[in-house]
Amino acid sequence: MKFRYFICLIACLAWILPSCQSVDKDDADLFFLKGNAQLTHKNYEEAIRYYNEAIAKYPDFADAYLNKGLAYLHLGQLKEASQSFSSAIDQDSELYPAYLARAETATRLAQWDEAESDLSVLSRIYSDSTQYYLIRGNMLVGKNKESAALAEYDRALALDPSNVEAYVNRGAVYFAQRDYSMASNDFEQSLLLNPGQPEALNNLGLLASRNGQWNRALSYFDRALRVNAVDPLSLNNKGFVLLQTGELAKGAELINRSLNNMPDNGYALRNLGLYFLKKHDYIKANEAFEKALALDQLVESLHGYAGESYKLSGDLNKACTIWKTGTMLRDSLSLANYEQYCK
Numbered sequence: 001m002k003f004r005y006f007i008c009l010i011a012c013l014a015w016i017l018p019s020c021q022s023v024d025k026d027d028a029d030l031f032f033l034k035g036n037a038q039l040t041h042k043n044y045e046e047a048i049r050y051y052n053e054a055i056a057k058y059p060d061f062a063d064a065y066l067n068k069g070l071a072y073l074h075l076g077q078l079k080e081a082s083q084s085f086s087s088a089i090d091q092d093s094e095l096y097p098a099y100l101a102r103a104e105t106a107t108r109l110a111q112w113d114e115a116e117s118d119l120s121v122l123s124r125i126y127s128d129s130t131q132y133y134l135i136r137g138n139m140l141v142g143k144n145k146e147s148a149a150l151a152e153y154d155r156a157l158a159l160d161p162s163n164v165e166a167y168v169n170r171g172a173v174y175f176a177q178r179d180y181s182m183a184s185n186d187f188e189q190s191l192l193l194n195p196g197q198p199e200a201l202n203n204l205g206l207l208a209s210r211n212g213q214w215n216r217a218l219s220y221f222d223r224a225l226r227v228n229a230v231d232p233l234s235l236n237n238k239g240f241v242l243l244q245t246g247e248l249a250k251g252a253e254l255i256n257r258s259l260n261n262m263p264d265n266g267y268a269l270r271n272l273g274l275y276f277l278k279k280h281d282y283i284k285a286n287e288a289f290e291k292a293l294a295l296d297q298l299v300e301s302l303h304g305y306a307g308e309s310y311k312l313s314g315d316l317n318k319a320c321t322i323w324k325t326g327t328m329l330r331d332s333l334s335l336a337n338y339e340q341y342c343k
Contacts, residue, residue, distance in 0.1 A: 028058035035067060044071040062091035066098045073105060081105050096125055100132065107138045115139040130160035137169060146173050164190045168199045180207055198224045198231065205237055209244075217241050232262035240271045248278055266297035274305055282313035293322075302326075304333025316341065 035050030051068035055061050069084030085102035088095050099118045106115035119136050126132035137152035153170035156163050171186030184207055187200040194200075205220030221238040224231060236258035242251030252275045258268045273288035289306035292299060303326025311319035320342035326334025 025058040025061070028054040028061055028064070031057065032061065032064050032067075035064070035071075039067060039071055042074070044074045047071040060091050062088045062095050062098070065091060066095060066101065069098070069101060069105075073101070078105055078109050082109070096122060100126065100129075100135065103139070104131075104135050107135060107142060110142060112139055112142040115142075128159060130156045130163050130166070133159065134163060134166050134169070137166070141169070141173060146177060149173055162193055164193045164197055164200075167193070168197060168203070171200070171203060175203060175206075180210070183207065196223070196227045198227045198234070201227070202233055202237060205241075209237070209241060214241050214245050230257075230261060232258040232265060232268070235261070236265060236268040236271060239268075240274075243271065243274055243278060248275060251275060264295055266292045266295045266299040266302065269295070270299050270302045270305060273309065277305060277309050277312075280312075282309055285309040286313060298329070301331060301333050303329065303331045304337060307334060307337055311337075311341065 031050045031054035035047045035054060038044070038047035038050060048068055048071045051064045051071070054064040055068075058064075065084050065088035069081045069088065072078075072081035072084060082102055082105045085098045085105065088098040089102070092098075099121050103115045103118035103122075106112070106118065115135070116139055119132070119139065122129075122132055133152045133156035137149040137156065140146070140149035140152060150170060150173055153166045153173070156166040157170070160166075167186045167190040171183045171190070174180070174183035174186065184204065187204045187207075190197050190200040191204075201220045201224040205217045205224070208214075208217035208220060218238060218241055221234050221241065224234040225238065228234065235254045239251040239254035239258065242248075242254065252272070255268050255271045255275065258265060259272065262268065269288050269292035273285045273292065276282070276285035276288060286306075286309050289302070289309055292302055293306060303322050307319040307323040307326065309319075310316075310322065320338065323334040323338040323342060327338050
């Protein structure tokens with residue numbers, strides 16, 4: 001099981017800037033407007049082609065660099081997006097939307113200091129912008145300043161109570177802080193605004209799973225998969241529930257599909273190990289758990305399950321070593337097992 005902190009903000013950033021009317025760049029303006037039309041219709045690669053034509057005609061065209069970056073952002077090409085935003089800023093240091101877009105891109109690249117630097121430029125200019133506070137909240141989460149992030153999400157929602165992403169991201173912070181009631185409230189509110197919001201559906205499914213409400217959890221994950229049938233997090237989360245309800249083969253199929261889409265997902269590797277653990281195949285279970293441990297991700301109950309697998313395979317010393325690490329991570333399963341078998 002895994003939840004997401006960050007929601008893609010590109011839809012909110014995808015403004016279409018008006019073209020400059022310089023007579024010297026009429027041809028560039030024409031290509032720019034064609035690019036804007038393609039951007040509006042979500043033909044992002046075609047939009048990039050037109051923006052490149054505009055830039056070739058007029059290399060100082062800051063707005064074309066900005067909108068080209070937005071097209072790259074929609075395509076998930078984050079490095080290219082960031083480079084385009086930087087080029088826009090190089091051409092016009094007061095093109096403030098480019099700073100906001102580059103800050104959002106930096107959060108998605110986990111470049112927290114870069115995001116903070118860009119946001120500092122906007123602190124006064126965007127003091128009434130819900131998106132500014134949303135991105136700032138995301139940056140603070142990345143810098144492990146969750147309490148400060150909550151305050152930024154609160155500001156974003158005070159400015160715009162319909163900001164779905166702010167509800168989801170604030171809920172994710174509450175989830176991480178184990179304030180499950182507040183988390184649930186935020187996820188439910190986001191679904192009132194957008195019934196198909198995939199992160200909210202996944203996170204509510206996780207909350208139901210924590211309470212052993214397996215049918216309720218499955219309903220949330222199925223709704224998320226109707227939005228995106230190949231989403232690796234939803235596939236893995238549903239697979240975990242199926243393992244818990246005895247449908248091992250179906251659960252393993254979904255977990256493996258998840259891993260095909262996201263090979264470095266520690267939760268999916270943990271769940272694959274759990275599948276083999278339930279099948280009493282301790283060699284394969286240990287292999288999967290070791291891969292998950294090697295990723296060094298914070299994965300709930302990973303150390304607890306991995307220790308159990310080694311104990312059942314006859315290596316109690318290895319189990320105790322893993323559980324001891326788990327106790328430092330506040331893994332309840334590790335704490336219980338270490339107390340029972342290792343003291």
